[in-house]
Amino acid sequence: MVSERGLDVLRAIVHDYVASREPVGSKSIVDRHAFGVSAATIRNDMALLEEEELIVAPHTSSGRVPTDKGYRLFVDQLADRRPLSSAQRVAIEQFLGESVDLDDVLSRTVRLLSQLTNQVAIVQYPTFSNASVRHIELVTLAPSRLLVVLITDSGRVEQRVIETGAPVAPEVVERLRTAIGDATVGFSIAEAAAALEKLPAGVDAPMRDVAVLVTDAVIGQLGHHRQDRLVLAGSANLARTEDDFRGSIFPVLEALEQQVVLLRLFGELQSDAFGVTARIGRENAAYGLSETSVVVSDYSTAGETARLGVLGPTRMDYSNNMAAVRAVARYLTRLLGES
């Protein structure tokens, strides 16, 4: 078993390694941390830690480096839950407080998070599944081209262009708008979608084709969860990492573009009781991100929850990043809750 001091040693190794980027040896530990014991003693502890596969020596006789398992233990038990500095808190309040729009809030959030952590930040769009339809607008862009705009009371606006194939008379557009409006405005998303399914059946034959096209479009918009969208910032931070991680930038950049991958990754993580979770190194191997760690937290909107987090090399400052992710998630929840 690993002793109490053994864990302290692990903590010191993680800390020093993250800071210095170099394998850390027994001597430098006693130098930098007041353990009150000699280097030889530390060495004994390190031998135990190595047996438990919490640390590893990259070359036979050089310092030790935490393994994924070591980081995992560190994150689960050893990371000090230190709060953000007051300067950072002020930054959050100031920076997010100014925003007006949902889009604006999210884009500010993601930039803020990437600055606080020096990592790539990711924020998922929230859903408002209990939102209801506020307004539907049908605009003729060209004789045979319609624009459908859907507005919900959560402030979400969806647009889509429809090619009707044949010209549509203005009065038809007008009647369709009224019909669709009557069937949907004021109802929840689910109710509205159900009502629209049946709508074309009760419509005069000549305009039924158009009606099908339009209702399909609206149903599509209703079902189009924006949760499928992500906002990113800070990918330049990947390249700032001046060391060996550079080699594995490619799959990461690729994943950032193929947002599907990130969405699945986000989906799998579940944070415990509104806390923060981390996925470390090889735990992400399935996504080709085996040298990458992800720190996420839920944040909640009126009804549902969505996620935000940061992504970076396995050797990252978990303490700081987890604190930042948690703080931003909390603040964002508060901000969105107000509305």
Next chain:
Amino acid sequence: MVSERGLDVLRAIVHDYVASREPVGSKSIVDRHAFGVSAATIRNDMALLEEEELIVAPHTSSGRVPTDKGYRLFVDQLADRRPLSSAQRVAIEQFLGESVDLDDVLSRTVRLLSQLTNQVAIVQYPTFSNASVRHIELVTLAPSRLLVVLITDSGRVEQRVIETGAPVAPEVVERLRTAIGDATVGFSIAEAAAALEKLPAGVDAPMRDVAVLVTDAVIGQLGHHRQDRLVLAGSANLARTEDDFRGSIFPVLEALEQQVVLLRLFGELQSDAFGVTARIGRENAAYGLSETSVVVSDYSTAGETARLGVLGPTRMDYSNNMAAVRAVARYLTRLLGES
């Protein structure tokens, strides 16, 4: 002066260097290209080219590499204006043909371009300055929170949320909507903005405050050129470059996030008579992108022009990239012109 064959040699050097990533020497040139002369002759030509600073030897006695100036000459005079392969043309048609929406078109375009060139692709949002206002919608999200949606006949939809500070009565919203609609719908962007400037003055005192807020918002939306927006794809290609360029990825990724930089860069480039322009290496030094080249082309929409292009390491395949950029720009112009 550089002889005719000297230019052929330069072309060969650029071609081979781009392909092999290694400095190219006189012998390998006579091997790979049927010059019909001996290596010694080529050496003489190379000495001239070096004198003109078109090529340079990275180490005293190894092959030559094109300088920025060499690439410039190559791009201006030597690049074969070879058309795209028919497979590529088909890809363009198929891939872009399916799209419906402006957003969709642009996002497909940028992905396509990045695939064709293996570089980072950038597409600027088009403006439609001669568009006119089609519809304005005012929706109450909460007692003191309004959503303004602006729709133009070019299919552009802008939204903005306004905090009114105090609750606004439904009939006030209704009257405002009518007033604003009357003043703007059917008019051009410029006319509508002018009319809105004067609108609050002619409104009853009690609702004037709200009127000012709302008209300001709409004026802001009208003036908000989407041309300020870019769509990006393919940043992972930066990391695929397996060579020395990796070192200068950081400023590039940074520029990609700070879109302002890219916008200025795009703005400075002017392509000649609907052709393609390149900005090579140190010509971009002002933006911290001195190892980066940019290839852009105008593309035009109904009224105005916008730009698209690719960005990558100085040592890129200019022939192919310029052909791809031109072809995509042309196709996009045609596609947008149809509407």
Next chain:
DNA sequence: CGCTGGCACTCACTGTCTCTGAGTGCCAAT
């Protein structure tokens, strides 16, 4: 029994040296 100092050992890293080969510049001959 845990801690410590001592000691031999390992091995990555660095600098130096040499060797090799691709490539050059120059020159005299064609």
Next chain:
DNA sequence: ATTGGCACTCAGAGACAGTGAGTGCCAGCG
């Protein structure tokens, strides 16, 4: 103008020794 020949240069690859951080182990000490 082109060519073959030749001396020269220099980056890169091995080989080699020296250095030092760090380890494992052990006997002794509190």
